[in-house]
Amino acid sequence: MASEHTPMAQQPSTEATRAPSVGELTPPNRTLMGPGPSDVNPRVLRAMSTPLVGHLDPAFIEIMDEVQELLRYTFRTDNQWTIPVSGTGSAAMEAAIGNVVEPGDTMLVPTNGYFGGRMASMAQRAGGKVVEVDAPWGEPLEPDDVADALAEHDPDVFGFVHAETSTGVLQPTVPELTAAAHDHDALVIADSVTSLGGVELRVDEWDIDVAYSGPQKCLSCPPGASPLTLSDEAMEKVLSREEDPRSWYLDLSLLEGYWGEERAYHHTAPITNVYALREALRLVAEEGIEARWERHLEMAGALKAGVEAMGLGLNPEDEYWLPSLNAVRVPDGVDDGAVIETLLENYDLEIASGLGDLEGEIFRIGCMGHSARPKNVTYLVNALGSVLEDEGADIDAAAGAEATAKKL
Numbered sequence: 001m002a003s004e005h006t007p008m009a010q011q012p013s014t015e016a017t018r019a020p021s022v023g024e025l026t027p028p029n030r031t032l033m034g035p036g037p038s039d040v041n042p043r044v045l046r047a048m049s050t051p052l053v054g055h056l057d058p059a060f061i062e063i064m065d066e067v068q069e070l071l072r073y074t075f076r077t078d079n080q081w082t083i084p085v086s087g088t089g090s091a092a093m094e095a096a097i098g099n100v101v102e103p104g105d106t107m108l109v110p111t112n113g114y115f116g117g118r119m120a121s122m123a124q125r126a127g128g129k130v131v132e133v134d135a136p137w138g139e140p141l142e143p144d145d146v147a148d149a150l151a152e153h154d155p156d157v158f159g160f161v162h163a164e165t166s167t168g169v170l171q172p173t174v175p176e177l178t179a180a181a182h183d184h185d186a187l188v189i190a191d192s193v194t195s196l197g198g199v200e201l202r203v204d205e206w207d208i209d210v211a212y213s214g215p216q217k218c219l220s221c222p223p224g225a226s227p228l229t230l231s232d233e234a235m236e237k238v239l240s241r242e243e244d245p246r247s248w249y250l251d252l253s254l255l256e257g258y259w260g261e262e263r264a265y266h267h268t269a270p271i272t273n274v275y276a277l278r279e280a281l282r283l284v285a286e287e288g289i290e291a292r293w294e295r296h297l298e299m300a301g302a303l304k305a306g307v308e309a310m311g312l313g314l315n316p317e318d319e320y321w322l323p324s325l326n327a328v329r330v331p332d333g334v335d336d337g338a339v340i341e342t343l344l345e346n347y348d349l350e351i352a353s354g355l356g357d358l359e360g361e362i363f364r365i366g367c368m369g370h371s372a373r374p375k376n377v378t379y380l381v382n383a384l385g386s387v388l389e390d391e392g393a394d395i396d397a398a399a400g401a402e403a404t405a406k407k408l
């Protein structure tokens, strides 16, 4: 019988001891038109295959400076405190909320989508008291409702989602919301995961105190290093906390040692993800941030024209349509899951279903970053029309394709 003293070679071969035979990595070549990740520009993928340097190498320190400068440009901010957080968008989100919300603080969060709910969970775990400003899924926040909730609850922090990926709603009137919050001395945290680099976002001009994002949406970069920016006022609150944040890894007062002037070790940065982000942000700077917002509007406009001409409706009103995430209503009698599966299997094309209150009601079609181009939009409108017709939907696929072609 094998015991812990039996030499390895004499141990009976089991699933655990046998070396697995796993083939070379050959992922399918998808066209990514879902809620993220989006298609990655080949330049970003090439940057990811360049040689590794150490996270304290002078060459990497220079790269860190460049990434911070490019992030400030993309966020439209002069905030000194602008960094990529190691991890996905949720890490930047938790870094924002977990540092700014102190135990006993009140945070006002929205109810109009999935990610407002995630804000609430994170604020609660940070020891905060959560209060809500109500709006239905698929609608933006009304400034009057926000003002009323601020007056009623007098929160320390107000969080809102600029681009709600679960509903395809772009929050308009941002400067009005931030002004109302500041009248009550509340700091404002904006979720810009699906807006940064694709939809107009002006952190300084709109007086947003803290904004976080993800790289895999309109920046078209693989997930792994996620943008975060904090104003001096917000950072002052973070640095004068009475109690340490509950996460050591995301404690901004410790991360300050690495991303601030000292450049001392805190944790090993995801070097390759930082390379990728640098290249993705270089692409933003080359294109020009405003031209990039304009491209997203044009490409998503062609997509929207196509699905509407086909006979499908978008869930949000035009005034708060989010170009980077199109919430298209599932036509009557159609199984959304079957359509999504066929697009993936037969067209290598990814779109997604609705979440939460909108499950089964909408398709979520992204138009982000490198995916926001004529080739992808044309392919999407043609494939979707064809699959919906095969599913027996009462639509006009040819009219959709024609309307998109006219706009491109």
Ligand SMILES: Cc1ncc(COP(=O)(O)O)c(C=O)c1O
Pocket: 035, 036, 088, 089, 090, 091, 093, 115, 161, 163, 164, 165, 166, 191, 193, 194, 214, 223
């Ligand atoms: C609006 C919004 N916030 C937060 C997140 C969380 O980001 P991640 O999934 O990268 O952790 C997402 C992801 O889709 C998002 O769309």
